[in-house]
Amino acid sequence: MSLLDIRGLTxxxxxxxxxxxxxxxxxxxxxxxEILGIVGESGSGKSVTALTVMGLLPSPPARIASGSVRxxxxxxxxxxxxxxxxxRGPGIAMIFQEPMTSLNPVxxxxxxxxxxxxxxxxxxxxxxxxxxxxxxEKVGIPSPARRMDDYPHQLSGGQRQRVxxxxxxxxxxxxxxxxxxxxxxxxxxxxQILDLLMDLRDEFGMAIMIITHNMGVVAETADRVxxxxxxxxxxxxxxxxxxxxxxxxxxxxxxxxxPSLSAExxxxxxxxGSLPEPSRRPxxxxxxxxxxxxxxxxxxxxPPLDPQGPAHHVACIRATAEVPA
Amino acid sequence: xxxxxxxxxEAALAEPEAEPGRRHPGWATLRRLFRHRLFVTGLVLFGIIxxxxxxxxxxxxxxxxxxxxxxxxxxxxxxxxxxxxxxxxSLWSRVVWGARLSVIIGISVVALNAVFGTLIGAAAGYFRxxxxxxxxxxxxxxxxxxxxxxxxxxxxxxxSTANVILALGIVYIPRTARIVRASVIVLRExxxxxxxxxxxxxxxxxxxxxxxxxxxxxxxxxxxxLFAYAVLSxxxxxxxxxxxxxxxxxxxxxxxxxxxFMRDAPWIIAIPxxxxxxxxxxxxxxxxxxRDVLDPRLRxxx
Amino acid sequence: MTRPLVEAVALRKxxxxxxxxxxxxxGETLRAVDGVDLRIMPGETLGLVGESGCGKSTLGRLxxxxxxxxxxxxxxxxxxxxxxxxARLRATRRAMQIIFQDPYGALNPRMAVEDIxxxxxxxxxxxxxxxxxxxVAEMLDLVGLPRRAALRFPHEFSGGQRQRIxxxxxxxxxxxxxVCDEAVSALDVSVQAQIVNLLQDLQRxxxxxYLFIAxxxxxxxxxxxxxxxxxxxxxxxxxxxxxxxxAPMHPYTQALIAAVPAxxxxxxAARRAARLRVEGEMPSALNLPPGCRFHTRCPFAxxxxxxxxxxxxxYAPGHMTACHLHDPQHRPATLEEAAA
Numbered sequence: 001m002s003l004l005d006i007r008g009l010t011x012x013x014x015x016x017x018x019x020x021x022x023x024x025x026x027x028x029x030x031x032x033x034e035i036l037g038i039v040g041e042s043g044s045g046k047s048v049t050a051l052t053v054m055g056l057l058p059s060p061p062a063r064i065a066s067g068s069v070r071x072x073x074x075x076x077x078x079x080x081x082x083x084x085x086x087x088r089g090p091g092i093a094m095i096f097q098e099p100m101t102s103l104n105p106v107x108x109x110x111x112x113x114x115x116x117x118x119x120x121x122x123x124x125x126x127x128x129x130x131x132x133x134x135x136x137e138k139v140g141i142p143s144p145a146r147r148m149d150d151y152p153h154q155l156s157g158g159q160r161q162r163v164x165x166x167x168x169x170x171x172x173x174x175x176x177x178x179x180x181x182x183x184x185x186x187x188x189x190x191x192q193i194l195d196l197l198m199d200l201r202d203e204f205g206m207a208i209m210i211i212t213h214n215m216g217v218v219a220e221t222a223d224r225v226x227x228x229x230x231x232x233x234x235x236x237x238x239x240x241x242x243x244x245x246x247x248x249x250x251x252x253x254x255x256x257x258x259p260s261l262s263a264e265x266x267x268x269x270x271x272x273g274s275l276p277e278p279s280r281r282p283x284x285x286x287x288x289x290x291x292x293x294x295x296x297x298x299x300x301x302x303p304p305l306d307p308q309g310p311a312h313h314v315a316c317i318r319a320t321a322e323v324p325a
Numbered sequence: 326x327x328x329x330x331x332x333x334x335e336a337a338l339a340e341p342e343a344e345p346g347r348r349h350p351g352w353a354t355l356r357r358l359f360r361h362r363l364f365v366t367g368l369v370l371f372g373i374i375x376x377x378x379x380x381x382x383x384x385x386x387x388x389x390x391x392x393x394x395x396x397x398x399x400x401x402x403x404x405x406x407x408x409x410x411x412x413x414x415s416l417w418s419r420v421v422w423g424a425r426l427s428v429i430i431g432i433s434v435v436a437l438n439a440v441f442g443t444l445i446g447a448a449a450g451y452f453r454x455x456x457x458x459x460x461x462x463x464x465x466x467x468x469x470x471x472x473x474x475x476x477x478x479x480x481x482x483x484x485s486t487a488n489v490i491l492a493l494g495i496v497y498i499p500r501t502a503r504i505v506r507a508s509v510i511v512l513r514e515x516x517x518x519x520x521x522x523x524x525x526x527x528x529x530x531x532x533x534x535x536x537x538x539x540x541x542x543x544x545x546x547x548x549x550x551l552f553a554y555a556v557l558s559x560x561x562x563x564x565x566x567x568x569x570x571x572x573x574x575x576x577x578x579x580x581x582x583x584x585x586f587m588r589d590a591p592w593i594i595a596i597p598x599x600x601x602x603x604x605x606x607x608x609x610x611x612x613x614x615x616r617d618v619l620d621p622r623l624r625x626x627x
Numbered sequence: 628m629t630r631p632l633v634e635a636v637a638l639r640k641x642x643x644x645x646x647x648x649x650x651x652x653x654g655e656t657l658r659a660v661d662g663v664d665l666r667i668m669p670g671e672t673l674g675l676v677g678e679s680g681c682g683k684s685t686l687g688r689l690x691x692x693x694x695x696x697x698x699x700x701x702x703x704x705x706x707x708x709x710x711x712x713x714a715r716l717r718a719t720r721r722a723m724q725i726i727f728q729d730p731y732g733a734l735n736p737r738m739a740v741e742d743i744x745x746x747x748x749x750x751x752x753x754x755x756x757x758x759x760x761x762x763v764a765e766m767l768d769l770v771g772l773p774r775r776a777a778l779r780f781p782h783e784f785s786g787g788q789r790q791r792i793x794x795x796x797x798x799x800x801x802x803x804x805x806v807c808d809e810a811v812s813a814l815d816v817s818v819q820a821q822i823v824n825l826l827q828d829l830q831r832x833x834x835x836x837y838l839f840i841a842x843x844x845x846x847x848x849x850x851x852x853x854x855x856x857x858x859x860x861x862x863x864x865x866x867x868x869x870x871x872x873x874a875p876m877h878p879y880t881q882a883l884i885a886a887v888p889a890x891x892x893x894x895x896a897a898r899r900a901a902r903l904r905v906e907g908e909m910p911s912a913l914n915l916p917p918g919c920r921f922h923t924r925c926p927f928a929x930x931x932x933x934x935x936x937x938x939x940x941x942y943a944p945g946h947m948t949a950c951h952l953h954d955p956q957h958r959p960a961t962l963e964e965a966a967a
Contacts, residue, residue, distance in 0.1 A: 016357075041815035156908045186678035186842065188905055191886035195899065213816060216888025220895055239892045257820035259849035261872065261887050267827070268849065270820035274785040290817075350736060350780050516727040517735040517743075520796065523693055524747035525720035534746075538737045 001073055002029035003207050004053070004175060009067030011045075011052050014060050020278040021065070022048040024231045027305070030175065035201060035208045037222030037239070039215065039254070043275050044228040046211045050177045053209075054094050055084040072174065089120045093168035095161070097180040102164055103152040109163050110136075110148030117170045135166040138203075140196060158189035162196065169200060177209045182217060194220055215258060219243060224311070227251050230276055230286040233305055237312040247308055247319040250287045285316065293318040357618045364614020370607025374600070377421050378428035385418040390572045398590045408592045410582065419574040420597050426575050427556045427604065430490055434555035435548050437494040438501040443544065445498065446505025447532060451513060460506070463499040471496050475558055479567040486569045489562055493555050504547045508540040515539075542619035549615055553608035560601055576601050630705055631666035632804055632836050633690055633723075638663045638699035640685050644913070657912050659685040661860035662699075664939065669803070672830065672837040674851030674868065676844055676883070678909055682860040687806040687840050691723040692716065703804070721751060724797035728809035730789035734781040740767075741777035744795045751800060766795040769832075770825060787818035791825065798829065807839045811846060823850060844887050848872055853945075856880045859912055859920040862939060866946035876948040879905070879921045919951065931957050 011023040023045040030036050040046040051057045053069055055076060069076040071091060076084070088094075096102045104112060113132040117123065123131065129148070136144035139162040152160055161181065168176055178197065182190035198221060201208055210221055218225055218239065225242045227235040227250065235248040246252045253271040273290040276282060282289050284299040291298070297317060305315040358364050377384065393413035401408040407416040449459040466474070478492035512518060518535050526534075562568040563577030571578050576597040583593030640660040659682045667673045677683045688694045690701055692708055700707050708719055724747075727733040734743055744763045745755060753759050764774045770791040781789055790810065797805060807826065811819045823846065829835060841847050847854060848868055855865040856877065864877040875881045882905040889898060905924045910916055916923050922932040931951050939949040951957040 041817060158908050186909075187844065188678065188882055188886045189908060190888075191902070191904070194888070195904075198899070214888065215816075216890060219890060219892045220888040220899075222892075243891050243893075253817060255890075257817055258890070259820075259823070259845045260890050261845045261848060261884065262890070265849065268820035268823055270824055271817040272821070274787050274818055275815060350782055516729055516733040519688075519693060520725065520727065520733060520793070521746065521750075523691060523720060523723075523725045524750050524796075524800070525717040526746070526750050530750065534738070535735050539735070 002070075003032045003034075003072060004030040004209075005068075005070040006049075006053070007068045007070075009049070009052065009069060010065040011048050011057065012063050012065045014063070015279075017279055021231055022062075022278065023052065025067070026228075026233050027067075028226055028233065028236060030207050030209060032174070033201065033205045033207055035210060035221055035223045037218035037225045038209060038211045038228060039213065039218055039225060040228035041213055041275055043230065043278065045231040046228050047179055049228075050094065050179050050209065050211055054088065054092060054177060055079065055081075056094075085119075089116060089171040089173065091173060092175045092177060093171065093173035094177040094179065095164045095168050095181050097183050103160060105152055108149050108151055109155070113148075113163070113167050113170055116167050120171050131170070132166075135170050136163070138169070138200070139163070139166045140192075141166070157185055158192060161185065161189075161193055165193075165196065165200070169204065169206075172204065173206055175207045175209065177211070179211045180213070181210070183212070183214070190217075197221065215254060227254070230281055231278065232286060232302070232315065233313075234287065234315050235313065236305070237309075241309065241312050245309075247312070247314040248287075248316045249291045249293050249318065253290075291318075354618060358614065361614045361618055363610045364618070367607045367610025367612070367614060370603055371611055372607075374424050374604045374607065375428055378425040381421045381425045385415070385421050389414060389418040389422040389574045391415075398586070400590070401592055401596075407596050408590070410579070410590070410593050411586055416579070416593065416596055419579055420576070420600055423574045423576045423579060423597060424600065424604075426486065426569060426573070427559060427601075430486065430493070430559045431552045431555045433490045434493045434497065435552050437490070438498055438551055439544070439548060441494070442498045442501025443505050443537070443540075446502035447509050447537065447540070449502065450506035450509025451528070451532060451536065456506075459502070463502055466495070466499045467503075471554070472558060472561060475562060476565065476567060479562055484562075484567050484570055486573075489559055489568050492562070493558055496558070497551055497554065501544070501547055501551065504543055505540055508543050509536055512536045512539050546612055546616045546620055549608055549612035553605045553612070556601070556604055556608070560597075629668060631702070632669040632704055633665075633667040633838070634700075634702040635663050635665040635686070635690060636700040636702065638665075638686070638689055638701065639697045640682075640689055640694065641697045655913050658860050658915060659912060660689060660696075661915075663857075663860075663862055665855065665862060665865070667804070667836060667838060669836055670834055671852040672839050672850055674847035674854040675838060675840045675857065676842065676847050676854060677857035678842065678883075680909060680912060681857040682912070683840050683857050684808055686857070687725070687808050687838055690838065691720075691725055691804070691806055693725065717751075721747075721800045722802050723804040723806070724800070724802040725806040725808060726790075726793055726797050726810040728813050730786040730793065730813060731781075733793045734789055736781055738780075739777070740772075740779055740781070740792055743781070743792060744777075744799055747796060747800050762799065763795075766799050769798070769829070770795045785818075786814050787821055790814060790822050794822075794825065794829070798833065801833065803834070804836045805838070807837055807841075809841055810839075812841060812843060819846070826850065844872075844883060856883065859909060859915060861920060861949065863921065863950070864946075864948040865939075866943075866948075870943070870946045876942060876946065876953055877921075877950045878903070878925050878927050878952070880948075882924075919949075927952055929957060 006029065007027050009023060009026050010021055012019050012021045026049065038046045038049065052064060064077050071087065076087065110132050113135055114128045117128060117131055133144045133148060136147060141147050141159060141162055155163065182193050185193060194217065197208060210217065212218060222239045225237060225239050226233055227248065229250050235246065235251045242251065246255055256269040257271055259265060259268060271290055276286060284301055285303050288294045288298045295318065303315045303317050305313045308314045308319060391414065395413065396409050397411055397413035399405050399409040405415050405417065407420065410416060445459055449456045475492045475496045478495055479488050482488040482491065513536065518531060521531050521535055559568055559575065560577035563575040564581045566581065568577050569575050579597045580594045583590065587594055638660055639662055642657040642659055644655045644657055663686055675683045675686065689696050692701065696709055700709050703719060703723065708716065711719060741760065741763050744766055745759050748759055748762065749755060763777055767774055767776055772788065772791050784792065811822050814822060827850065830837060839847060839850050851868050853866065854868050854871040855862050856879065857863065858879050864871065864875065864880045871880065872884060875884055881903050885902045889895065907924050910923060918934045919932040919937050922928040925932065929951060937949045937951045939947050941947045942953050
């Protein structure tokens with residue numbers, strides 16, 4: 001049994017102009033200790049997927065239109081807020097892009113970490129404090145016992161993200177969802193945080209779902225990758241396969257259009273056009289208007305996510321077509 | 326494919342993004358406003374009062390000051406729709422003409438604020454050197470409770486309609502200036518303003534084309550609430566005998582005169598009171614609606 | 628040797644924080660740019676990289692005098708623009724423009740695209756007539772937008788399209804020098820490449836000189852001829868891009884490059900183990916460390932680094948760095964010795 005198993009999940013939002021689907025019919029699973037990278041650009045639905053799993057989407061306007069989310073065998077769709085609170089923390093924890101907005105500015109960080117632990121476990125004040133200090137130490141905060149009494153604004157951006165991670169890990173979650181955890185950070189700090197996540201995975205053995213728009217972050221961390229476009233999964237593969245033999249034209253485009261640090265490219269291969277707004281998605285394959293391989297049949301129906309190799313799934317009827325010279 | 330050819334293709338493909346036609350962003354705002362229930366209700370309520378004020382000479386047959394001692398203290402109904410007061414004057418006429426005065430004062434105070442509040446606020450927000458001086462004067466004026474300051478000013482200048490307008494202007498302009506200043510400070514740092522500076526634009530051009538048009542939204546919201554405050558404050562002042570000089574009818578002095586007869590002729594005080602309430606309620610609903618649509622940031626804070 | 632198009636001489640920008648007001652107390656000084664010498668040659672693209680808060684954006688704005696320097700000079704085509712009269716400055720502004728990061732904040736939401744692109748022309752005396760509209764149409768062609776875009780408003784466009792509008796506005800006066808301040812950083816990666824290609828095409832067609840400010844080292848490598856690295860208000864290394872990326876001299880440059888995630892997962896565990904890591908984060912520009920500003924994080928810091936600020940010196944043709952490790956006077960025999 002997979003740790004997380006999502007089948008046919010569709011999440012919709014009520015807007016002024018009617019209902020739009022942010023995430024449409026996505027299915028994937030995550031094993032214990034595995035790192036899954038979810039890659040996509042703005043409007044791909046990657047963050048909504050994470051928030052749906054966490055049960056953190058405000059409803060209304062959001063609504064799970066169909067599908068199931070099973071965590072460790074338990075169905076999460078339809079759980080009450082109260083039941084969901086028991087899953088968050090020891091079950092699933094999450095860290096966000098901007099740690100400043102996720103930490104309460106008027107409480108000391110130590111207090112915030114202890115609060116998280118207290119919500120799920122009964123410990124003596126002494127044991128509680130020891131555990132919080134140990135968590136800060138684990139995430140690499142220097143002189144943790146003293147920093148316990150700091151307020152969030154006294155920390156730098158990278159340290160705040162470390163504190164967020166300490167809070168997320170305080171209850172030993174089995175799954176950690178990291179939504180663009182390094183996007184707001186400078187590159188040297190990004191490297192520190194990614195290293196930390198990898199070290200913690202090795203130590204605690206939790207599964208990680210890392211959501212990013214940065215192919216490099218995926219290449220550094222993920223075991224398996226899922227690429228999303230305009231609310232749907234277009235490709236899913238083990239990380240080496242995805243980078244060596246990407247099949248979906250969008251994945252190929254994403255890999256080609258970023259300049260490389262090591263090799264010179266005379267000119268970047270751009271993907272023409274821009275991402276469709278949810279209300280103006282084209283018929284059939286959503287990438288069709290921007291795709292160099294599109295044929296009339298692409299407009300007929302949304303291509304299903306079909307197996308193309310070991311653990312490799314692609315939603316494209318032209319996946320095996322040659323790229324025109 | 327040539328370089329420019331590729332660009333054309335990209336642009337053509339990106340086309341479905343935008344719909345044809347020149348659509349000023351204002352149109353969408355207007356459509357959202359008229360779908361906003363609070364705004365529409367407020368507009369209707371205030372519209373009734375504004376109509377009464379505008380049409381006063383035609384919808385009242387009687388001079389509001391015509392005495393008719395035979396007909397004093399008549400209750401509403403009958404020949405006098407809203408009854409008469411202690412001098413037998415038609416309350417309907419007096420309340421309608423009072424509405425005219427309230428609306429005139431409201432418009433004048435709003436206009437004064439729109440001009441001087443914007444000028445002071447924009448100058449303080451845009452020219453950092455002026456900021457300190459202007460805002461300290463502002464703060465000093467704002468340190469007094471609004472109504473006390475208005476009472477003080479009118480007591481000093483003497484009761485008259487013009488002095489009420491002046492007093493309310495002095496009281497509220499600092500408040501408007503603060504709001505304008507706050508948005509100007511934010512807008513001054515916008516990149517499109519920086520782009521205009523980089524292109525060589527002068528201060529006047531930047532203020533007129535880039536800052537003031539974008540500072541309008543919070544300003545309009547503030548002015549709609551200000552209208553309500555002005556009407557309410559005017560009523561308070563004339564209730565205290567500091568507004569327009571009787572016999573000119575204002576809601577405030579009608580109520581002041583009716584106060585002595587509250588037991589026997591409660592309608593004298595109730596009718597202008599309810600009209601005042603409807604006006605203020607309507608304007609506040611209008612302002613809330615405007616705020617929700619024009620300035621959604623504020624809704625979250627409230 | 629040709630004359631540089633833009634030259635910064637001992638350029639400084641200090642901001643005073645906290646002070647001011649009626650009850651003035653001494654404010655803290657933030658040294659955003661603290662003594663920068665820089666030359667940008669005609670037709671080249673100089674990349675400028677560094678972490679947030681290093682002063683790169685302030686430097687970009689100083690070079691086109693969007694903000695006033697506290698000290699030092701900016702020479703544009705040989706003329707010192709720091710002391711120009713308002714009228715002469717305005718005339719000079721025709722030649723230098725800026726493209727911003729945020730495609731949403733960079734366009735006035737209440738102006739139609741035509742008015743946005745035409746504005747610089749109007750400021751410099753053109754009338755908004757048929758000829759000006761024709762010029763706007765040509766600019767839209769140039770940046771790959773349909774001509775009918777002219778009558779629309781910014782909110783009707785996607786991020787990439789807005790960036791094209793901002794580029795059209797920057798180029799309408801045919802400038803020679805453009806500061807691209809994180810011009811592609813806010814865009815989706817699939818759109819980013821379009822704008823990078825557009826900037827390169829335009830540079831070729833209009834013989835533009837770019838200062839390309841970005842935190843993304845891969846994009847900077849792709850677009851630049853030379854690259855300057857900034858740390859806490861100073862340029863710590865400047866060199867042709869091949870030298871910067873293949874043989875970086877300053878430990879900070881080395882750490883920056885090592886921190887960029889690799890484009891392929893192969894061998895990532897080994898890479899992680901071997902990577903030059905820097906600990907901690909950049910100190911605040913309010914409270915600068917003495918000596919070399921990087922010594923608090925530098926794995927090779929020596930005694931001299933804690934007290935003497937290293938000068939920016941040329942150690943190979945065109946390759947300058949500010950680091951004692953390369954100075955024969957202080958240089959340790961081997962890097963291992965330095966690390967010890």
